Every structure is written in structure tokens, then in C-alpha cells.
Amino acid sequence: MLNIATNWLYFSAFLEVFFCKSKIYYTFAARIKIFFHHLLLQYNMNQYEVTFIIDPVLSGDEIKSTASTYQTLLKDQGCTIVHVNEMGLKQLAYPIGKKSSGVYYCIEFSATTGGAIVKTELALRRDERIMRFLTVKLDKYGVKYNEDRRSGKISAYKKKEAKKKPYEAGSAAAAAPAPAPAPVKEEIAPAPQPEVVTPVAGNEEE
């Protein structure tokens, strides 16, 4: 990072020496300087992730509108939104405000300054529709993890089922379809029998 900064200093000094002879060139140099400055800023951008829980009592449209307000709020502060993860309605591990479920949203964004985060966190804190929130700065591994998750390289961890040996799995697969038709046959088979039997039984009684 420091290396890039020093390079940039050298480069800007070079630009000034090279272009300062006339006014026209100077403005041109300034433009180039601004352009490179923006490039550098983009390089310095940190990626963050804000996860929040929305009150499930609200209607579906209201939930979506609350999520979109925070997206627009972040955009207005000069952040670029990378991805919005709608995790949907989930059961909470413990009740929050006498509610046992909540709608989870996760907005991933990149920002150059921390000011945007302070403002969004204040807004989230004031909002009654938000039950909980958490902002996290992602390191480079986190950014990569989220990208891989989106592209489907990594899927959510699933608990391993007890390992079945191949022959057991085969027998289980063979056994599974077999019992299914059997009860159907049984249901069909006994049904006509009583119809036939009862009249006969009646006849015998007579």
C-alpha cells in the first residue's frame, strides 16, 4: 500500500513538471490527476457486510421496502452495493422482543470512508422495524468466500449423514421402492373381499 502511495506521489510530481507550462495543459493534468486519484480510491475501497433482522409482523412489501431503503441510503453515501442476500424468514435462536422469528437480509457493499457506515448504523438503530443488525468488515478471504458462495463453488455446510457402505445403500434403495407398492395392493385386495363375503354370510344366516 505504501509503495503505491509513494509511486503516486512521484507520478503526480512528474505530471506537474510535465504539464505546468501552459494553463490548458495544466487543467488537463489536473483531470488526469483526479482520474488516477479515483482509481487509487477504488483500490483502497474496503468491503463491508451489514446483516439485519426485519420484523416479520410487517407485510411482504413493507419488508422489501425497508430493505431497499437501506440500499438507497448506502448508495446515497457513495457506497457501491456488491450483492444483496435475502436469507428469508428464519427461526431465531432465542426470542427478541417477544418474537421468535425474523426476516434476515445481508447487504454487501464497498465504501471508501467509514462515515457511510456510521450514518446507516444510526438509521438502523432508530428504525423500529429492525430487530438486530451487525456490520462487519470483510477481509480478503471473506470477500473471496462470498464470491465463491455466490458462484456456487461453496455451498452451505451440511451435516454429514452416517456413511453407508455401498451394499447397504444399494439394498436400501432396492428396499425403499418395494414396500411402497405393497400396501397399495393390500388396500385394493381386501376391499372387494368384504363386499363378496357379506352377502354370502347373509345368505348363510338366512
Added chain:
Amino acid sequence: MASRDDIKFLSNPTIGQQRKKYCRFKKYGIKYIDYKDSEFLLQFITEQGKLLPRRITGNSLKYQKLVAVAVKRSRHLAILPYVADLLK
């Protein structure tokens, strides 16, 4: 001559041996621990929702610290409980 495979033991020789513990993050190259993945984090907590010690999970110090942070984050977001009974 009898080869190594022909020797039969009276009891299973692997029974008494202790399996070597290892850090799964180092072994499988996991660099980031997601606090939203409750299923994954359940491996590192007890049935009461307490963090399991390194002595049992075999995590290296670096990743044990990251696991602790991830579990605490997920507790705040009610993905994992602070206190629980029969969690697993």
C-alpha cells in the same frame, strides 16, 4: 513366507490407538469462517451452546480465535443461542 497381510490379530490393533488431532482449517485450507452458517459453527459448540475448547476440536490458535469471533457474531444475530439445552 507369510506376508504382513496374512498376520491375523486376536483383537483389533487399532482400538487402543489415539487418533491424531488436526486443525481442519489448516488441513482443508478454510480461510474464512462465516458467522451466518449455523450448521458449520455447531461443530465447535457444546450442547449448552458453549464454545468447545481447542483441546477437543484440535483447532490451531489462529482459527480457534476466528471461530470464537464467528460464534459470538452469530449469537448476536440470534443464529446461535447464548444459552441452550440439547442443542444438537
